Amino acid sequence: MAVKILIPARPDPLSSTQPISSELEVRIRKRFPNVEGSFILNIHLRALAGFTILFGASGAGKTTLLDCIAGLTDPDEGRIAVGGEELYDSEKRVGIAVWKRRIGYVHQDLALFPHLTAEENVAYGLRALRDSERKARSREILDAFRIVHVRDRRPAQISGGERQRVALARALVTEPRALLLDEPLAALDQPTKSSLVGDLRNWNQHHRVPILLVTHNREEVFALGDEVVILEAGRIVAQGQPHEVMRAPQLETAAHLSGFENIFDASVLALHEDRGTMRCKLTTRHLRSGTVELETPLVRAEVGSQLRVGIRAGDLLLATESPRGLSARNILPGIIRRLEPRDVIVSAIVDCGGTEFEVHLTLAARDALQLDPGKSVWVVVKTHSCHLMKT
Amino acid sequence: MNWQAFWLTVRLAAIVSTLLVAIGIPIAYWLTYSRWRWKFLIEATVALPIVLPPTVLGFYVLVALGSRSPLGRWWESLTGHTLAFTFEGLVIGSLLYSLPFAVQPFAASFGSVDRTLLHASASLGHSPLQTFRRIVLPLSKAGLVTGFALSFAHTLGEFGVVLMVGGNIPGVTRTISIDIYDQVQTANYSSANQTALALLVISFVVLSVVYGLNRRPWAVGPWQ
Known part of the structure; x- marks a missing residue:
């Protein structure tokens, strides 16, 4: 695995509670069903601050892996830790509830709350803050993600790209210790995709958290150009820079x-x-x-x-x-x-x-x-x- | 038309359907999210009043409220009279009788809220109860209105349970449907006709409002 150089976080009022860098450690086994019957997800992965791309065909276990990290499902055995703190450990019988994990998760369907406006969606995760601070924080990130103009609209009334931005902003504003993105770019056209990735990179310049991004699109892997982990049938089959490991054939029939x-x-x-x-x-x-x-x-x-x-x-x-x-x-x-x-x-x-x-x-x-x-x-x-x- | 019976019935239906919102929401919540393997037994129990003859339900309620049962004795020591043949007894009987008409629409609408929204809420730091309050309840408005209205309408028209539990005491337990029965028994057809028509119209209006509201998922009123 390539070593990443960690840039120290700028003194930023938003990130004062954030450790300089956190590392995501996953070592899990889980039997899970897919279309071809059940098979075993067996993953040992360390992700440093920055992007790590999970690449694999559908059914390879990418989403199940993210669900385990987020706590939506439990592995059969293993250990998951972020920044040294255990989220799950089968031996020590540790299993932190989803809502206490502080792991940002942007689902493939975005899962925006349809009855709330864009701004209410973004502010949703800031429940613990005072009203004024909550407003300030959500305005700031709406601004950073260029969606201030749609803040009073509901998800059904904004474009696909704007929805994607709202979903990202909603996850990021809570300052998660790690970010899980399940094909967040799949539905976007190329220019929107690149500008969104740019905004995401900017955000992570200051926050330095591990970002796991799932995709089954080869071009996306090369475009992002970060560390890539290739999953096949529940196992990691290769890991490294895209040009080192992305030799999977794209031969036509x-x-x-x-x-x-x-x-x-x-x-x-x-x-x-x-x-x-x-x-x-x-x-x-x-x-x-x-x-x-x-x-x-x-x-x-x-x-x-x-x-x-x-x-x-x-x-x-x-x-x-x-x-x-x-x-x-x-x-x-x-x-x-x-x-x-x-x-x-x-x-x-x-x-x-x-x-x-x-x-x-x-x-x-x-x-x-x-x-x-x-x-x-x-x-x-x-x-x-x-x-x-x-x- | 017997206005005393009419207002008594409306009062009963309003109290029962309001209480059923309070009782039905926790039951529906549990039925929707519990993974207990014997859950289906509770589901069947809740649904029982739909198929049970009202006289059977009324009979058991009467026995349970009577002075020989622990509940009846406890109530008697508290208030000095039994629950049977009182308005309170009628409320208890009606709660059981209309329970599925509130719980089932509630549970159906809770269950139809997309699970990924619940997951998103959880990963944004909300406990299951907070998620329920801020996501599930607002998105289940239509189901809540339906459950309220159906239990209201169902209580308006009940007969068997009322007769068994409450008897036929004017101003206390004589509801519209009992009144209609009374009038028919005394061959007072024109009065029975008026009252029956009133009940028919009210029930139709309540149901029309329910179906009208459910036509558009987000509307809670025609003003939206």
Whole structure:
């Protein structure tokens, strides 16, 4: 497990009661049922202040693990402690009640109280404080999470992203000793996701608590880039930085690829684990001379192994000048061989050094670019438009 | 129309349904959240008045209130008279008779509150009772109103239990339904008709209000 550097907390009136850093220790066993019958959750985990991502397929035991830490369910045996204080210990017969644990838990469904306004939801956990202080604290966090404008509205009257922020703010305002997030970002679009994660990181700069974030989305793991723990069938199978451990294959099935207009045989040239990509050389059947190389997403493969790459014709871009300053990693020069109108689109066959790509364009795009057979073009392929399958 | 019987009945129904809110909420709470394995026996007991002939229930209540039972003796030593054939006795009998009509809607609405809300409340530092007061009760408004109104309407129309426990004492235990029975017995059909119609209309209005309120989950009144 990578060692994290702990930044000392700033003197902050909000965090005066908070230890500088707390560590979450979990060592539990629990038999639990899932769709394939019952199996054993067997986890030994230490999470330092900062993000730890729990990654795994559904049914791997991620939510059960969080439920055990929060105290919503008890493990069969083991020990759970935060900041050195025991929350659960089967040997010593310790089992702190959920409501005394001070563990923030943001449920997948958010679980906002429908009869309370956003502000009342946020202030809910501040029961013990005086009215004025409760108000001040909730206003402060509403502000930090940019949801002041919806404070008088009920959950049903605000957007999904705002609901997510209210749920996070509600959990954070109580200054939990650890934070459990069960797929809190799943329903959000990418920009909302990143700004929310940014706000969460800012908050944790001052509070330095362990944050366990559950996801089954690979891209989210790379985007967050923190320590990741991979769960499979109730066990930790790998742990480390995303590029070290995220080599689980994302290979497509033959049935899935069959709908792709462009399918090529390819061999792996190089793996770039730090970037989550790899380089493949296309070895198509039409190959006469020259070769095309593509940057594709990283899958479990060795250098030299044979794969099949599928790319949808609608995912490809055409440019009539060599594009510059593009985020797409693959820009291939080629010549238009044929243009075939099909209903409302045009299918362009582009020869890139002997490899033919089918690209779908709108009629308007064809006319604007004045495309004709024989014209020189550049085919643009995004890394994540390349879908990989074993041959 | 016998106004004395009418107001006596309304008073009885109001007292009984108000008491049933106080008694029914803890019982419904326990029925909803208890994990006791024999819980179903209590559930069956609470539901018993729905299927039991009122005379059977009335008979046992009468025996329990009489001067031979410990409860009857205790009451007699306290007040100097027995519970049987008094208004208080009628209240006790009606409480038992209408209990399921309050408890079942209460328990159903408590049970339909999403468990994840209860979990969220707990992890925000609220004890089960605080959670019940701040989350479950407010979200069960419709069920509470339903339980109150159903037990009110049910008590309005009771006959068998009243006759067994209270008898037919004007101004003390003679309720509308007993009055109607009396009038029919003395062939006073036009008076019986008036009273019966009044009871029918009241019951219909109460039930309409209940179903009308439950149509929209958040509304407690048409003003919202």
